[in-house]
Amino acid sequence: MKNVKTVMAALLASAAMASAAAACEVTLRSSDTHPDGYPTVAAVNAMGKMLEERTDGRLCIEVFHSAQLGQEKDTIEQTQFGVIDMNRVSLGPFNNIIEETQIPSLPYIFRSVEHMHKVMDGEVGQQILDAFNDHDLVGLAFYDGGSRSFYNSQKPIKSMDDLAGLKFRVMQSDMFVDMVSALGANATPMPYGEVYSSIQTGVIDGAENNWPSYDSSGHFEVAKYYTLDQHLIVPEVLVMSKTAFDKLSAEDQAIVRQAARDSVPVMRDLWAARELESEARVREAGVEIITDIDKTPFIDAMVPVYEKYVTSPKLKDMVARIQATE
Numbered sequence: 001m002k003n004v005k006t007v008m009a010a011l012l013a014s015a016a017m018a019s020a021a022a023a024c025e026v027t028l029r030s031s032d033t034h035p036d037g038y039p040t041v042a043a044v045n046a047m048g049k050m051l052e053e054r055t056d057g058r059l060c061i062e063v064f065h066s067a068q069l070g071q072e073k074d075t076i077e078q079t080q081f082g083v084i085d086m087n088r089v090s091l092g093p094f095n096n097i098i099e100e101t102q103i104p105s106l107p108y109i110f111r112s113v114e115h116m117h118k119v120m121d122g123e124v125g126q127q128i129l130d131a132f133n134d135h136d137l138v139g140l141a142f143y144d145g146g147s148r149s150f151y152n153s154q155k156p157i158k159s160m161d162d163l164a165g166l167k168f169r170v171m172q173s174d175m176f177v178d179m180v181s182a183l184g185a186n187a188t189p190m191p192y193g194e195v196y197s198s199i200q201t202g203v204i205d206g207a208e209n210n211w212p213s214y215d216s217s218g219h220f221e222v223a224k225y226y227t228l229d230q231h232l233i234v235p236e237v238l239v240m241s242k243t244a245f246d247k248l249s250a251e252d253q254a255i256v257r258q259a260a261r262d263s264v265p266v267m268r269d270l271w272a273a274r275e276l277e278s279e280a281r282v283r284e285a286g287v288e289i290i291t292d293i294d295k296t297p298f299i300d301a302m303v304p305v306y307e308k309y310v311t312s313p314k315l316k317d318m319v320a321r322i323q324a325t326e
Contacts, residue, residue: 024052024060028244030086031075033067033192035216039274040088040143040236041065043267050259059252061086071191073172080136082243090145090236092171100131101237102309103318107179107302108295110233110322113147117268119325120235124318129237138245140260143236144271149228151214152206153199156290157227160184160297169195169207175309179231182301192217199223208232212271215278220287227290229298238263 028048032041041063048061069075069084072093079087094101103109103124110116119125120142129139150157152166163185170176172189180187188204192213198204199222206223208231214220238260245253283289310319 023057025058026248027060027062028085028240029069030061030063030088031069031079031084032063032065032088033072033075034065034088034213036065038065038212038216039267039270042270043143043263044086044088044238046266047259047263050262051255054255054259055252059248059256067193071193073191079239079241082136082241084241085244086140086238086240088143088236088238090171091234092173092176094237095173095175098128098131098135099312099315100128100318102175103315103322104128105173105175105232105234106309106319107231107305108299109319113144113233115325116144116233116235119322122325124321124325127318132237132239133242136242138240138242140238140240140257141264143238143264143267145234145236146210146212146271146275147228147230148208148210148232148234149226149230150206150208151219151223151226153223154205154225156225156288157229158290158293160301166205167203169198169204175305176232178305178308179302182305183298195219196222210275211278211282212274215281220282220285224287225290226282226287227293229293229295231298 030044032038032044034040044061044063048063051059051061069078072089075084075087076089076093076097078084091101091105095105104116104120110119125142129142132139150163150168152168154166155162157163160183163183165186167186167188168180169190170180170187172191177187177189190198190204195204195207196218199206199219206225207219209217209219214226220226240256245256248256306319310316
C-alpha cells in the first residue's frame with residue numbers, strides 16, 4: 001500500500017508539469033529508473049512523439065525518469081496493477097516471474113550484441129514478449145542493455161581467483177545470484193539506487209553493469225576497477241499494463257505496438273553513441289580497465305547455472321535456437 005501511495009503521489013505531483021501531455025485524450029505514464037536523457041528514456045519519449053502524431057493527439061506518453069515512481073521491482077508490480085501504464089525494465093527482475101525471460105538473461109548466451117539483436121528481433125524474441133500476457137502485462141519491444149561486466153573498489157580482477165570472497169550487487173534475480181556464486185564471489189541483491197552508497201560504505205565491494213550505467217550512476221567514482229568480462233548481454237524490455245492496453249481501441253493498440261517497434265532503432269543508435277561517450281568519460285577519470293582476460297574459465301563455470309535454469313523442453317529448445325542463430 002505504501003508503494004501505491006508513493007506512486008500516486010509522484011503522478012499527482014507531475015500533473016502541473018504535463019502541459020503538453022494535457023492536450024492529449026490519454027496520457028500514458030511510463031516509468032524508468034535511468035536519468036533524463038538516457039537512451040531508454042529518450043527512446044520512450046521518441047515513441048510518445050510518434051504516438052501523438054499518429055493518433056492526431058489522442059495518445060501521449062509522459063516518462064517518469066530517475067526512479068521517480070520507484071525501483072524496478074516496485075514499478076513492475078504497479079504496472080501489473082495498472083497504477084503505472086508503461087515501464088522500461090531490465091529482463092533480470094522478471095526472471096523470477098516469467099521463466100522465458102531467464103533464457104536471454106543466461107550468462108554468455110549471446111556471442112555478441114549483434115547476435116542478441118538477431119535473436120530478440122526474431123521468433124525467440126516474440127515468444128518471450130508473448131509470455132508477458134499471462135502476467136497482466138503486454139510486452140512491446142526490446143531495448144539494448146549493453147554488455148555487463150564486473151567493477152569493484154578493491155583490486156583488478158584478471159581471473160576467477162580474483163573474484164573469490166568479493167561482494168557484488170546483482171539485480172534481484174535468483175539466476176544472477178547463482179551466476180556470481182558459481183564464479184566464487186558473494187552476491188548481494190539490492191535495488192540499483194542503493195549501489196553507490198553501499199560501495200562507498202563497504203557494504204559491498206562492487207557491482208556489474210554496462211558502460212553507460214557505470215558512468216551515469218557515478219559508480220566509477222567509488223569502484224575504480226572495471227573488468228571487461230562481458231558475462232551478460234541482457235536486453236531491456238518495454239512493457240505496458242494490460243489494464244491500460246485493454247482500454248485502447250484495436251486501432252490504437254496496433255499504433256502503440258508499431259510505435260514501440262519503431263522506437264527500437266532510435267534507442268540502439270542513441271545507445272551506441274552513449275556507450276562510446278561513457279567509455280571515454282570513465283577512462284578520462286582514471287579508472288583501471290582490465291581487458292586482458294581469458295573468458296573460458298568463466299564460461300565453463302556457468303554449466304551448473306544452465307543445468308539449474310534450463311530444465312523444461314521449451315527452455316532447452318529456446319537455448320538451442322539461440323545458439324543456432326547465425
